[in-house]
Amino acid sequence: MSATGIHDFEDMFETAPCGYVVLGTNGRVDLVNKTMLGWTGYPADRMVGKRFSDFLNIAGRVFYETHVAPLLRMQGSFNEFAIDVVRADGKSIQMIVNATERRDDAGKLIFVRLTLIKATDRRRYESQLLRARDEATVSLADERETSELREQFIAVLGHDLRNPLASISAGARILGRDAKTERDHQILAMLQSTVVRMAGLIDNVLDFARGRLGGGITLDRNARAPLEPVLHQVIDELRLSSSGREIVEDYSIDVPVNCDRGRIGQLVSNLVGNALTHGASNEPVRVRVATKDGLFRLSVSNKGEPIPAAAIEKLFEPFFRGTVRASRQGLGLGLHIAAQIAKAHEGTLTVTSTADETRFTFEMPLLADRVIE
Amino acid sequence: MMFVHGFGCDQNMWRFVEPTFEKDFRTVLFDQVGAGGSDLGSYDKTKYSTLGGYADDVVEIGHELGLKDAVFVGHSVSAMIGALATLNAPGMFGKLVMIGPSARYIDDGDYVGGFAASQIEELLQFLEANHMGWSAQMAPAIMGNADRPELGEELTNSFCRTDPEIAKAFARVTFTSDNRRDLPKVKVPTLILQCSEDVIAPQTAGDFVRGAIRGSRIVQLEATGHCPNLSAPDEVISAMRTFV
Numbered sequence: 001m002s003a004t005g006i007h008d009f010e011d012m013f014e015t016a017p018c019g020y021v022v023l024g025t026n027g028r029v030d031l032v033n034k035t036m037l038g039w040t041g042y043p044a045d046r047m048v049g050k051r052f053s054d055f056l057n058i059a060g061r062v063f064y065e066t067h068v069a070p071l072l073r074m075q076g077s078f079n080e081f082a083i084d085v086v087r088a089d090g091k092s093i094q095m096i097v098n099a100t101e102r103r104d105d106a107g108k109l110i111f112v113r114l115t116l117i118k119a120t121d122r123r124r125y126e127s128q129l130l131r132a133r134d135e136a137t138v139s140l141a142d143e144r145e146t147s148e149l150r151e152q153f154i155a156v157l158g159h160d161l162r163n164p165l166a167s168i169s170a171g172a173r174i175l176g177r178d179a180k181t182e183r184d185h186q187i188l189a190m191l192q193s194t195v196v197r198m199a200g201l202i203d204n205v206l207d208f209a210r211g212r213l214g215g216g217i218t219l220d221r222n223a224r225a226p227l228e229p230v231l232h233q234v235i236d237e238l239r240l241s242s243s244g245r246e247i248v249e250d251y252s253i254d255v256p257v258n259c260d261r262g263r264i265g266q267l268v269s270n271l272v273g274n275a276l277t278h279g280a281s282n283e284p285v286r287v288r289v290a291t292k293d294g295l296f297r298l299s300v301s302n303k304g305e306p307i308p309a310a311a312i313e314k315l316f317e318p319f320f321r322g323t324v325r326a327s328r329q330g331l332g333l334g335l336h337i338a339a340q341i342a343k344a345h346e347g348t349l350t351v352t353s354t355a356d357e358t359r360f361t362f363e364m365p366l367l368a369d370r371v372i373e
Numbered sequence: 374m375m376f377v378h379g380f381g382c383d384q385n386m387w388r389f390v391e392p393t394f395e396k397d398f399r400t401v402l403f404d405q406v407g408a409g410g411s412d413l414g415s416y417d418k419t420k421y422s423t424l425g426g427y428a429d430d431v432v433e434i435g436h437e438l439g440l441k442d443a444v445f446v447g448h449s450v451s452a453m454i455g456a457l458a459t460l461n462a463p464g465m466f467g468k469l470v471m472i473g474p475s476a477r478y479i480d481d482g483d484y485v486g487g488f489a490a491s492q493i494e495e496l497l498q499f500l501e502a503n504h505m506g507w508s509a510q511m512a513p514a515i516m517g518n519a520d521r522p523e524l525g526e527e528l529t530n531s532f533c534r535t536d537p538e539i540a541k542a543f544a545r546v547t548f549t550s551d552n553r554r555d556l557p558k559v560k561v562p563t564l565i566l567q568c569s570e571d572v573i574a575p576q577t578a579g580d581f582v583r584g585a586i587r588g589s590r591i592v593q594l595e596a597t598g599h600c601p602n603l604s605a606p607d608e609v610i611s612a613m614r615t616f617v
Contacts, residue, residue: 027570027597053572058492059499062544065573065599066381066449073603074385084499109604 019095019116023052025109027069036116041088052114057084057092072101072112082123085116094123150209158206162199169195193241200269204333207266207340208318217337217344223258228289234265235287238272245276246284253289255366257296259345264298267341267349270334271300271360279358280304294366296347301359307351315351338362374398374617375440375466377431379449379473380547382600383409383534386448389606394613398444403434405451407539416539424450424550428457435465442467444617448602449473449573450547452582456559457552469563470613473571473599475578476585477551484553485577493548500541556585563589564616566609570597590616 013020019036021029032047040047040055053061060083071078077100084092096119101112172191179185207217228251239247257264268287275285279302289298307315314320316339321332335349338360342349347364374394378386384402391400404411405427420426431454435443445466447455452471459466478486479493488496535543563586567579583591592612596605 051570051572057495057499058488059496061572062496062548063381065571066379069598070382070386070600070603073600074388 019114021047021052021114021116023112023114025111027051027112030111039087039093039118040085046088055085057086060084068099072099076101076103082119093118094120096122154206154209158202161202165195165198165202189241189243193243196237196241197273200266200273200334203266204270204337207337208333217263217340219260219263219344221258221260223256225261226253227257227259227261227264228253230261230265231268231287231289234269235272238269238276242276245281247272247276248284248286250286250288251290253291255291257291257366259296259364260341263341263344267338267362268298268300270338271362274334274360275300275302275358278302278304278307291366296364296366297361298363299359299361301357303357306355307353307358312351312353316349335360374444374446375401375431375435377403377445377447377451377454378405378408379447379451380540380543381449381535383411385409386600386602387446390446390602390609390613393610394617398617401434401438401440401443405543406430407536407543409534413536413539416536418542421539421542422546424454424457424546424552427451427454427546428461431455431458432462432465435462440465444468444470446470446613447472447474449475449599450550452565453550453552453555456555456586459561460555460558463560467561468617469559469561470566470616471563471582472566472602472609473568473574473579474565474582475574476553476556476582478548478573478578479551481551484581485575487572487575487578488548496548497541497545500544553581553585556582557587559586559589562616564612565589565591566594566601566612567591568594568596568598568601571599573599 014034016033016035019039020031020033021036022031024030029047029050029052032044037044037047047055053064056064063081063083068078068081077098079098081097081099083095083097085095086092095116097117098115099112102110104110168191172188172195175184176188179188210217231251232249235247235249239245272285272287279285283303285300285302287298287300291297311320316335318336319332320335339349342362342364345364347362349360349362351358351360353359376384376387376391378384383404387402391402394400406415406421407413417426420429431445434440435458441464443466445455445458445468447453447470449472452469452474453476455466455469455471459469475486477484478488479490480486480488565579565583567576568574579591583589594601594605594608594612596608598604601609
């Protein structure tokens with residue numbers, strides 16, 4: 001190959017790293033460079049004199065006539081359009097094309113120039129993106145549908161699990177009226193204890209599912225209704241079902257507390273249940289509830305072995321279980337749900353554990369506007 | 374005189390033709406739903422799943438403007454939309470100008486529409502898989518930046534913006550349409566402008582329309598391609614003038 005100077009424009013046209021095609025006034029190919037001929041595999045005489053659209057697939061032909069040609073006329077140019085050029089061997093090359101037209105002073109068309117660049121990789125990437133988008137759209141729709149099903153499932157499951165439990169509880173209460181022997185009373189107390197534990201577990205599992213699968217913990221706040229009786233009832237149930245464990249309650253609620261009473265009851269139930277399970281069995285569990293300095297503070301404390309420092313970090317994570325005898329092991333959701341309830345109330349749940357006592361404290365702000373609401 | 378653009382463009386199509394008629398006619402131009410400056414929110418999949426839906430729009434505009442005995446000028450697929458409109462609203466249009474019409478794009482027995490069924494399927498599949506640069510054309514409509522024109526200036530192509538999804542649907546409706554049975558019912562004087570070397574609406578398609586509409590006239594244009602209103606406006610104007 002002979003050396004060419006950098007100003008050899010004919011060479012620049014012929015061997016440029018892109019295809020050049022020039023169309024005459026009748027839209028037929030007048031000139032085509034060597035690069036384009038090399039890419040398409042046509043000899044020059046097979047391209048010259050043909051309509052440009054003869055070298056396009058059917059979609060390209062329609063696109064050229066309905067989009068490219070009109071826009072060229074209106075704008076004088078049309079850039080970055082994607083077409084497939086059909087090669088001599090019948091295969092397609094994906095290309096990106098820029099086109100400009102030249103007109104004389106009277107506005108009469110002289111020629112149209114096309115610059116064509118191979119875009120196989122780029123087009124593959126684009127089609128992958130399109131496919132990914134389509135898949136994402138489909139899977140998002142699937143996900144939404146699944147999530148709705150889950151929500152329904154959780155609701156139905158909760159209902160179905162609580163109903164038989166209520167029957168067991170009611171049955172045990174009726175039997176309790178005629179209980180005669182000490183053994184009868186023991187069995188019935190055990191039944192009630194199991195019912196309370198089971199109910200707590202169901203609440204926790206359902207809340208966990210809701211929190212994880214969308215929905216989260218929702219609150220039904222009420223500032224007017226009193227909180228103390230609700231908490232007292234929850235603790236009483238735990239006391240009755242814990243075969244005589246001492247639970248000391250200390251209330252000093254001076255102002256209305258704008259909270260979801262059922263949820264705070266659940267929080268107390270989880271904390272007291274935890275204290276009964278892990279605390280020293282010969283020492284009382286203490287529950288202190290107070291409003292003070294613009295805060296609602298609820299703490300549950302017990303004596304016994306302190307929680308190891310390593311365990312404290314993971315205490316509020318789901319499925320965390322301390323070392324207790326297998327029969328008392330739960331799912332490890334109680335403290336996690338309690339923390340979620342605290343969070344939903346824009347409050348905090350913290351823990352301190354020393355050789356002297358282990359204490360969980362829930363604190364939430366008593367906002368005046370919430371109280372008035 | 375109502376000018377209606379076809380698949381692929383918007384009312385800008387008529388910029389070299391319409392001004393000539395402003396002196397003698399009240400001219401009406403609009404963008405089909407999905408094209409140009411139309412309200413994309415008005416697109417209704419079901420309504421626009423047939424050309425009838427587009428014809429309903431034409432009739433609605435005609436009623437709104439109180440058109441009587443008007444001239445309908447339709448390019449490409451809108452030539453058929455116009456034919457349907459004359460059937461649905463007798464009296465609204467007194468004359469019909471069809472530029473590059475085709476009653477059916479797919480060959481059928483002796484009928485030559487210019488496309489094999491498999492080619493149209495290929496086209497529609499290609500449109501499914503390829504944006505063909507439509508995304509860029511769509512950008513301003515998506516972004517809704519009418520109040521910030523500087524964002525629009527970045528665009529490669531500022532005319533004939535089409536929503537890619539609607540364009541695909543419109544392509545399907547257009548290229549699978551078959552209005553051969555509607556044409557004999559057309560009673561208004563009709564002028565057909567037939568281009569040379571039109572790959573979209575070949576000679577055979579124009580001849581069929583000419584034969585199907587009683588009393589219609591066909592004018593053979595020297596212009597090549599599918600858009601003589603842009604490539605050879607003078608030819609189109611003079612043919613229309615002698616007709617209207």
